[in-house]
Amino acid sequence: MTSTCRPITYFSILSVAGPIVLSNLSTPLLGIIDTGIVGQLGDPAQIGAVAVGAMIFNFIYWGLGFLRMGTTGQTAQAFGASNEDEMRLALFRPAMIAFVLGLLIVLLQPLICWAAFSLVTPTSAVESGAREYFSIRIWSAPFTLFNMVLLGWFIGRQQAHLTLLLQLFLNGTNALLDAVFVLHMGWGVEGIATGTVIAEVATAVVGCLLVVRQLGQGRGKIDYGSILEWSALRKTLTVNRHLMVRTFFIVFVFAFFTAKSAESGETLLAANTILMHFVLFTAYLLDGFAFAAETFVGEAIGMGSRNRLQQCINVSSVLSGVTASIVSFGIYCSGSLIIDLLTVNPEVRLEGRIYLDWLAVLPLVSFWCWQLDGIFIGALRTEPMQNATFWAWCGFMASWTILQDHGNHGLWLTMTLFNIMRGVFLGWHLPSLVRSIPQARA
16 A cells, blocks of 8 residues: 555545544443443442543553554554555554553553552442452453554554444444443443453454455565564654653543542542543544544655645644534533433432533643644654643642642643643644654655
8 A cells, every 4th residue: 555645635634534533432432331331220339430440441551552653653654655564564563562561461460450549549339349340351451452553553554444443343342242241131340341351352353354454455565573673663662652651641630530539429430430421522532633633644744745744734623623612512502411311310410510511611622732642643753742741740730739629620620721731832842843844855
C-alpha cells in the first residue's frame, strides 16, 4: 500500500474520522452498558466496585497508551513516505514490547493490587467487589496491549474501517457476555470482568487474522533482524517514554478524581462514575478527529509538506470544535434522562443532576487539548506533550488545594481547569511544530 495523497478536505478527514468515531464510541458505550447492567441490581456498592476496578486498569492501560499512539505516528509517517518495510516494522516492534509488558503486568499482579488499594480507600463493600474484578481481568493484559498496537497500526495506514471492525467486535462481544453473565447467570462484578477477558482474547485472534491478510497483500518484506535493531528500538522507546510520562499524569488526574469521589461515600462515587461516562463518551467521540489528525499529520510530515500539515490542522480542528458544540448542547438538554437510564437508585439520580452542568461545559473547553494531542502524536513530537501535561498537572494539584473546600463542585472545576491548561501549554508549541516542516517537497 502506498500513500493516497488525497487532498485535505472536510470529506477526506470525515472519511477517516467517521469510522474511528464509531469505533471509539463503542468503548464508552460499553462502560455505560456495564454501569447500566450493574445499576439494574440497585446496589450502589456494585457500581462503585466496577468503577474502582476499572479505574485500576485505566491507570495501567492509559499509562501504556503510548503503544497505540506511538504505533500510529510511526506507521503514518512510513505511510506518507510509501515505505512498506518500515510500516511492517512499525507493527512488529511495539507488538513485541506489548507482549513483554503484558506478561510483566500479570506477574506483578500482587504488587499492583496492593499499591492500588493502598492509594484508594473505598468502603469495604466496594473494595471487596473491586478486588474480585481485578483478580479476573488482570489475565487479559497481554491481549489488551496487543490490541492497542493493532488499532494504532490500522489507523496509521488510514484503514479506519478495520479499526471499526475490531472495536465493534471487541465491545459487542463484551457487552453480550456481560449481559449474559450478570443478568442471566447472576455473576455480578465477576461477570463483568470475565466478559472483558474473553472479549479481549477473541479480538486479538481476529486482529492477527486481519494482519496476516494485510501483510499478504503488501509488497514489502519482514526483516526479522531489523525488529531488534537498537537504533530503531531506541527511537521507538524514546517516543513511547514521553507518551508514557504524559499519559501517567492524565491517568493520575482521573485516578485522583475517582479516589476523592470514593472518600465521599458510595452514593457520590456512583453519581460521579455515571457522570464520568459523559466525559469519556465525549473524549472518545472527539478523539476520532484527533486520530484522523494523527494519520494525516504523519502522512504530511512523511511527505515533507508544510501546506498539507497546516490544512490538516485547520480542517480537523474545525470539525472537532463543531462536534464539541453539538455534544455540549445534547448533554445540556438530555443529561438528566441519560442518568435515569443508567441507574434506578433515586439518591444516585438526584446526586448526578446536581453536577450535570459541568458535563455540558467540558466538551467546549476540552476539544482543543484532545485535538492537539493528535497533531503532536502524528508528528512524533512527544516531548512537548510530556512537558505540557506536567505543567497542567501542577496546575491541577494547585487548583485542588485551593478549591477542595468546595467539595464535588471544586473537584469538577479542577478537572475542567486541567483540560484548559493542557490546551494552552501544548498550543504554545504548535507554531514551532508547523515551522519545522518544509513548505513543500517535489
